[in-house]
Amino acid sequence: MGKMKPTRINTNAPDATCPVHAQSDHPKIPKEKVGVLVANLGTPDNTDYWSMRRYLNEFLSDKRVIDYPRWQWQPILQGIVLSIRPSKSGAAYKSIWNEEANESPLMTITKDQVSAISKTLKVKYGDDVMVDFCMRYGNPSTKSKVANMVAQGCTKILFFPLYPQYAGATVATANDEFFRALMEENWQPASRTVAPYFDEPKYIDALAASIETAYAGAEKKPGILICSYHGLPQRYHRVGGDPYHCQCQKTTRLLKERLGWDDTEIMTTFQSKFGPEAWLQPYTVEEVARQAEAGNKSIAVCAPAFSADCIETLEEINEEIKESFEEAGGEEFLYIPCLNDEPAHIDALVHVIEKNLTGWV
Template sequence: PRRRIGVMLVNLGTPDATDYWSMRRYLNEFLSDRRVIDYSPLLWQPLLQLIILSKRPKSSGEAYAGIWNQEKNESPLLTTTREQTEALAERLSAAFGQEVLVDFCMRYGNPSTPERIEAMQKAGCDRILFFPLYPQYAGATTGTANDQLFRVLMKLDWQPAVRTVPPYYDHPMYIEALANTVREAYAGLSHRPDALVTSYHGLPKRYLVKKGDPYHCQCQGTTRRLRDALGFSEEEVVTTFQSRFGPEEWLQPYTVEEVARLAKAGKKRIAVMAPAFSADCVETLEEINEEIKESFEHAGGEEFTYIPCLNSRPDHMDMIETIVKSELSGWI
């Protein structure tokens, strides 16, 4: 095939279905990743295989079932990532014709990174731009996505040239897209929220303290720039972390506890957004809209507004297109 350039969008992953064995396969791959859980396999794997994976697939399957795209029989994350890919492909086709091929893959589950990278190479792509859709860098997200790419390359006799997209937590177009979602949400409310909660996915605190992971700093950087773009005061915007797993201390404050504290402190109306997620998924549609909302209302909160992720919004796709074109500089 003639030479082409590949652009690969990458997201976390999704189970193939909500049944026990589909969930178990997905969770086993996810929780066996040493970037995600770095305990010694000698200690962790017996606990994972004998206890966690005997119970968690059922509860996780129920959570996914509540948000599952029944029409397409897939998770919302898969649906949205495909929409983002199709939107980007249309834009790049208008700019470069057939010279650029756009596809997507998942770090865990399907479509897998090895499958799609190999398909892209067979389609003639001797240069590939690998784009992890994580605004803030963490070893457990961007790092492991890139690891999987490099594992694929290690098995190829003829390797394509590759570039990986750096974190974009402070990109002006990303900040403006986030600000637009807040402005639109607030415009549709009868009363202005007392606080805006920016809820990021959590991470064990020792990853920051002992490993120097920049994730926490970059999350704070995103919130600070968003606050400035909106013209909000420091008291109006709160940074929190969700999805804690296991007994050890994670980045704080925990979202589920902080929204309850806000309600008890008299902030009866809040809006919650998830800037670390490029697409709505189980952590936003189920965890935020159910568990975290319930915590707020149980503590006396009255009005809870969830602001959706950027998904395939035009301003989000403008940002992705701009970053891709910049990173392709010299190749096209």
């Protein structure tokens, strides 16, 4: 039988005490708590070649992300991809990097989101609920954060991947990593995972409010709102049964109904295509050009699949996709930021968390 690593209990925690009726030599243990562990995709530690290579190697080696046989994919990844892509991706990250904090915008925003969630829950539950965050790829790792929560006395953990829509390459792989982290613990906490919240009314309301605010501040009303979601290979949907495409379409429909718009004012597209095979369509980068060529010179783009602005929104949408629109003759390009740490978004996330904490607090 393999040797399991012991759970690391923080006996020096301020609230650590000996259990009632315990023997005199029993070590102190922290007060029991419920942990809420928020998870996002991840970020490189820096923009240099080796930081980017480490991050991309971990990300693109995930079978949930690239499901080609290892013997087929790894030689390509370790050879061509990781020789060229780190420099290119590093330059893209550098264009949006938070220089003051020396971190990516995704890291900065995730910290702000978790701080806001923590403050809200603390008012209601005091120190009985502990809130923290982890990244699926890079740092802080899921394993390290689960270990810390257990050490601080969390006997129950709610794991919350911050993806409104479910996909195997996002929610499932985050859950996989959480479950692997639990396998390391000798004193394993009870656990729950949060289901996708793409049709949660408070989330839809927050999205609608952000769009209404952006439109109210625009000099000219955009002719169409393009809801750009991160793409996936079509095969994942058609063969693997991944519900992501359907949930994205429903998000757009619910948003349209909440705004009171008709079908001509909003549409769904997909971005970030990688590799040679067909991905979910229409492709955002092609659709914005088509809109311009068709005479629609003013458009808006939002990204409902992203809970926080990141490389795919700040660089890909607001730079590459915008450039495609303008090169095709487009004139007014309005990017509507992700919900980030907007109060309505935090309210929606806290609502989802509290529903999933039912019976625990």
